[in-house]
Amino acid sequence: MSEPLIRLESVSKSYGSGAEPAVKKLTLEVEKGEVLVLVGPSGCGKSTTLRLINRLIEPTSGKIFLNGEDVTDVDPSELRRKIGYVIQQVGLFPHRTIAENIATVPKLLGWDKDKIESRIDEMLELVSMDPETYRDRYPKELSGGQAQRVGVARALAADPDVLLMDEPFGAIDPITRDRLQNEFLRLQQELKKTIVFVTHDIDEAIKMGNRIAILREGSEIAQLDTPEAILSHPADEFVESFLGSGAILKGLTLKKVRDIDLHQVPTLTAPVARDQALQALQESPDQVAVLLDDKEQPTRWIDEKALNRTSQPIEKSGRPVTVNLQPEDTLQDALTTMLQSSVGMAVVTDRKGKYLGCCTIESLAKLIMSEG
Amino acid sequence: MSTISPNLSNRTPLSERLDLIVSPIFAVILGIIGTAVWLYSDIDSITEDILAPEKLQRQLGETLLLGFSSSILVILVAIPLGIVVTRKGFPRLKNFLVDTLGLAQALPAYGLIVIFFSFMGAGITTVIFALATFSLLPVLRNTIVGLEQVDKSVIDAGRGMGYTSRQILMKIELPLSVEVIIAGIRTAIVINVGMSALAFLVGGGGLGETINSGLKLDRGPAILIGAVMVAILALVFDFLSALAQKYLKPKGL
Numbered sequence: 001m002s003e004p005l006i007r008l009e010s011v012s013k014s015y016g017s018g019a020e021p022a023v024k025k026l027t028l029e030v031e032k033g034e035v036l037v038l039v040g041p042s043g044c045g046k047s048t049t050l051r052l053i054n055r056l057i058e059p060t061s062g063k064i065f066l067n068g069e070d071v072t073d074v075d076p077s078e079l080r081r082k083i084g085y086v087i088q089q090v091g092l093f094p095h096r097t098i099a100e101n102i103a104t105v106p107k108l109l110g111w112d113k114d115k116i117e118s119r120i121d122e123m124l125e126l127v128s129m130d131p132e133t134y135r136d137r138y139p140k141e142l143s144g145g146q147a148q149r150v151g152v153a154r155a156l157a158a159d160p161d162v163l164l165m166d167e168p169f170g171a172i173d174p175i176t177r178d179r180l181q182n183e184f185l186r187l188q189q190e191l192k193k194t195i196v197f198v199t200h201d202i203d204e205a206i207k208m209g210n211r212i213a214i215l216r217e218g219s220e221i222a223q224l225d226t227p228e229a230i231l232s233h234p235a236d237e238f239v240e241s242f243l244g245s246g247a248i249l250k251g252l253t254l255k256k257v258r259d260i261d262l263h264q265v266p267t268l269t270a271p272v273a274r275d276q277a278l279q280a281l282q283e284s285p286d287q288v289a290v291l292l293d294d295k296e297q298p299t300r301w302i303d304e305k306a307l308n309r310t311s312q313p314i315e316k317s318g319r320p321v322t323v324n325l326q327p328e329d330t331l332q333d334a335l336t337t338m339l340q341s342s343v344g345m346a347v348v349t350d351r352k353g354k355y356l357g358c359c360t361i362e363s364l365a366k367l368i369m370s371e372g
Numbered sequence: 373m374s375t376i377s378p379n380l381s382n383r384t385p386l387s388e389r390l391d392l393i394v395s396p397i398f399a400v401i402l403g404i405i406g407t408a409v410w411l412y413s414d415i416d417s418i419t420e421d422i423l424a425p426e427k428l429q430r431q432l433g434e435t436l437l438l439g440f441s442s443s444i445l446v447i448l449v450a451i452p453l454g455i456v457v458t459r460k461g462f463p464r465l466k467n468f469l470v471d472t473l474g475l476a477q478a479l480p481a482y483g484l485i486v487i488f489f490s491f492m493g494a495g496i497t498t499v500i501f502a503l504a505t506f507s508l509l510p511v512l513r514n515t516i517v518g519l520e521q522v523d524k525s526v527i528d529a530g531r532g533m534g535y536t537s538r539q540i541l542m543k544i545e546l547p548l549s550v551e552v553i554i555a556g557i558r559t560a561i562v563i564n565v566g567m568s569a570l571a572f573l574v575g576g577g578g579l580g581e582t583i584n585s586g587l588k589l590d591r592g593p594a595i596l597i598g599a600v601m602v603a604i605l606a607l608v609f610d611f612l613s614a615l616a617q618k619y620l621k622p623k624g625l
Contacts, residue, residue, distance in 0.1 A: 054532060056528070056531060056532055077534045077535065077536045078534065079534075080531070080532055080533060080534035081533065081534030085529065085532030085533060087525060087528060087529060087532070088525075089523075089525035089528075090525070090529070091523070091525040091526045091527075091528055091529025091530070092526070092529070093526060093529075093530070093544060094523075094526065094548065094624055094625055095547050095548060095622035095623065095624045095625055096624065097624065104530075104533050105533050105534060108533070108534050108535070138623065138624030139624065140624065140625075151529075154533070155533075164532075
């Protein structure tokens with residue numbers, strides 16, 4: 001890999017002489033363009049670690065490099081203008097309009113007026129807020145979710161390479177949080193910022209992180225790896241207990257339906273004769289077949305019992321296929337669909353609804369086992 | 373999403389609206405009483421002499437001068453002091469100052485004026501300094517409270533975005549505490565104008581002279597008119613500071 005964008009070299013921070021250091025000889029590298037999540041129990045020093053990077057807290061010893069340059073001896077205010085900063089409480093300036101809030105860092109950097117004005121609109125659009133409506137409002141007129149959108153817009157306004165986020169979605173209701181997380185992931189795919197993200201929520205860490213550092217007291221790294229690797233191979237008991245009992249279930253959100261070997265049940269294309277259908281079913285080990293329409297879209301599950309009920313045409317027997325999975329869906333979606341399905345399987349289609357195959361509990365289990 | 377009332381900023385709470393009405397109402401009532409006394413009571417030559425227009429004019433000027441100078445002195449001392457002690461590293465000094473000045477306020481203003489007289493001699497400056505000492509506490513205390521009530525996360529965000537300590541103070545802390553600080557100044561001004569009635573004790577002049585002459589010569593109307601004038605002045609200043617409080621407060625709060 002190339003030179004890391006951020007590098008902490010045996011950094012310590014202690015308060016007073018007697019107390020245990022909040023951060024103890026931490027060495028950590030953050031690659032360009034990745035989201036590194038620091039996660040750990042409260043009081044483990046994760047926030048302190050984050051604030052060491054932009055020198056809101058001065059390290060007691062050790063070195064911090066940004067882009068290969070030692071930041072421990074540059075002017076802290078100038079350093080911070082180059083680093084985006086988002087906090088849980090948002091901290092919008094209540095006496096400034098949304099536009100003025102977003103303009104904070106560009107103004108500090110001395111951008112000219114026109115550039116700032118157009119940047120404000122651009123940023124509001126980036127976080128899906130209508131500039132016309134929101135520019136001249138004050139922070140107290142925003143909901144919590146909107147305020148944090150503005151918080152993110154403000155942090156990105158001067159286009160910093162690095163973004164530090166301290167539990168940014170921690171104070172937001174679960175539904176809005178989920179939406180903001182998804183939007184943020186979409187943003188990050190475009191922007192490719194280098195992000196250090198602090199949270200105490202392991203689910204959020206798994207969802208947001210390219211890599212996760214699980215920290216224990218003193219900001220000591222218990223494990224630093226990709227979410228997949230941490231879930232399948234927790235380094236020790238601490239990590240295991242921190243992941244909690246549902247580690248396998250959590251891992252399901254990381255994989256997509258396309259990773260599964262799809263199971264092929266017999267397919268029948270309407271219109272089909274009854275005895276032909278029966279023969280296909282009897283030749284197959286499966287108890288059920290999928291009936292496709294003329295566009296190859298799955299319409300119904302057909303089993304022998306349905307075929308024997310001769311009073312109805314085949315197109316109307318059996319049970320309807322209600323939910324289709326697509327290759328981009330997560331395995332968690334797949335599991336949910338399977339559990340809800342009447343036949344214990346879920347149909348997978350491409351985007352246009354064309355039948356691809358079926359997802360079964362066995363194929364899911366096989367994939368999980370092969371990882372573990 | 374959340375519904376937002378469009379005229380949020382035009383809705384002021386009842387207490388704030390009353391704030392701007394109460395002092396003018398009282399001032400007008402007192403004005404009517406004063407005029408009534410002047411028109412309908414027995415005014416003899418001695419009373420007329422006490423209430424001679426050129427005397428009242430001079431005393432009024434002295435009262436204004438006392439009120440203004442002592443208030444400005446307080447502002448110039450208490451606000452910077454409040455800023456300094458709320459910076460990092462002065463928690464002890466802060467507590468010490470608040471305690472000592474609390475003591476100064478516990479003394480009667482009369483006693484404080486006499487103490488200042490004992491080493492500064494007679495004259496208007498003595499009174500200005502005594503009044504300023506007496507009314508320092510409300511401004512200092514409100515400056516400290518005002519600065520300390522500023523949301524820490526707003527300061528953290530400001531720092532995190534690259535504001536220097538000076539910019540934090542000027543662009544975040546002071547604007548966000550202006551209302552509380554002016555409330556302190558308002559208290560100080562009312563104290564100063566009111567207490568200036570005691571200035572005559574050490575040769576500082578002011579409307580207290582009229583009240584004092586009225587007392588000594590047993591002329592009720594003179595006492596009343598003098599007192600009413602001091603009270604009206606204090607109320608007018610209170611009203612002006614309430615206006616300042618309203619219009620200097622940043623929008624959006």
